[in-house]
Amino acid sequence: MKKNKLLSAALSVCNIFKLLFIIFIAASTVLLVHWHFSPDTYKDISITLDKTSNAVYTMADDYAVENSSDTDKRIHAKNREAIRITDLNHQSLYVFYLQSVGLLVFWLLIIQEIKSIIKSVKGLETFRSSNSKAFRKIGKYCLGIALLSAFKWIGLEGHSFFGLYFQFMPLAFAMAAFILAEVFEEGNKLYEAEQLTI
Amino acid sequence: MAIIVNMDVMLARRKMSLSELAEKVGLTLSNLSILKTGKAKAIRFSTLEAICKALDCQPGDILEYQPAQS
Numbered sequence: 128m129k130k131n132k133l134l135s136a137a138l139s140v141c142n143i144f145k146l147l148f149i150i151f152i153a154a155s156t157v158l159l160v161h162w163h164f165s166p167d168t169y170k171d172i173s174i175t176l177d178k179t180s181n182a183v184y185t186m187a188d189d190y191a192v193e194n195s196s197d198t199d200k201r202i203h204a205k206n207r208e209a210i211r212i213t214d215l216n217h218q219s220l221y222v223f224y225l226q227s228v229g230l231l232v233f234w235l236l237i238i239q240e241i242k243s244i245i246k247s248v249k250g251l252e253t254f255r256s257s258n259s260k261a262f263r264k265i266g267k268y269c270l271g272i273a274l275l276s277a278f279k280w281i282g283l284e285g286h287s288f289f290g291l292y293f294q295f296m297p298l299a300f301a302m303a304a305f306i307l308a309e310v311f312e313e314g315n316k317l318y319e320a321e322q323l324t325i
Numbered sequence: 326m327a328i329i330v331n332m333d334v335m336l337a338r339r340k341m342s343l344s345e346l347a348e349k350v351g352l353t354l355s356n357l358s359i360l361k362t363g364k365a366k367a368i369r370f371s372t373l374e375a376i377c378k379a380l381d382c383q384p385g386d387i388l389e390y391q392p393a394q395s
Contacts, residue, residue: 323366325356 134249141242148235152228159224166213173209174223210281219282229275233268240265254314262308269301329389332361335380349379 162169212220240261247258276297279290336346347357352372359365360372373384380387 320366323359323364325352325360325365325368325372 131249134245138242138245138249141238141245145235145238145242148231148238152231152235155224155228155231159220162212162220169212171211173211175209210283214283216282216284219280219287222280226275230272233272233275237265237268240268254311254318256312256315259308259311259315262304262311266301266304266308269297269304273297273301327391327393329391330360330363330365330387331389332376332387335382335386339380341380346376346379350375 215223244258244261247253247255273294276294277292279288279292281288336343343357343361344354347354350357350372352375360368368388373387376387377384
């Protein structure tokens with residue numbers, strides 16, 4: 128009973144996150160479309176680019192959207208640079224949008240798989256091949272997240288910035304997911320052997 | 326698999342049908358069919374004992390070892 132309560136709570140959390148991600152994706156798309164028609168609305172909005180990250184390793188927050196009331200176009204504080212959205216070229220903004228939406232889609236897919244796993248555990252069908260496949264998919268999605276967050280490109284009229292990043296956490300999660308997939312595969316084999324024991 | 330189940334031979338000798346044996350042993354017909362066709366991965370001692378009792382035979386009459394051909 129306690130287990131079921133925990134699983135039900137986890138399912139509810141998954142549903143909330145799923146809804147939030149869908150809202151974020153829809154909002155980003157609406158904003159992009161609106162930006163096409165009325166770019167002046169976003170003239171005071173800037174994104175802060177963190178250049179401290181390098182090609183080796185970073186855990187720094189890469190982007191932070193903020194409302195800039197400063198008259199200066201760019202603020203140099205350490206290695207952070209605030210860039211107005213109106214200064215970005217179209218391709219750069221599209222890449223930024225696709226990167227952000229791609230990450231959200233991957234998270235959405237991961238939550239979908241987690242939901243299916245939780246449902247099967249609730250139905251006392253834990254060690255099944257479907258769960259092994261679900262963990263393998265989660266691992267692939269984590270690799271996708273690592274790939275999408277591995278680069279950053281900001282193109283301005285005068286100059287551009289391109290950075291490569293090594294994200295450790297998505298890779299660690301991918302490895303954990305692949306290991307769990309193997310564990311569940313073994314569990315499934317044991318289950319099938321048990322089923323064929325007369 | 327190297328272990329062959331010769332249950333159909335014993336059933337023929339005892340002139341007993343599979344469903345009759347299933348009833349006597351207390352197994353489902355599908356499980357007994359899995360055992361008879363050699364699809365089973367393992368057999369419990371209790372099941373073997375029940376089958377031997379029902380067919381009045383020894384485990385060796387039902388199970389046979391044949392080296393697997395490589």
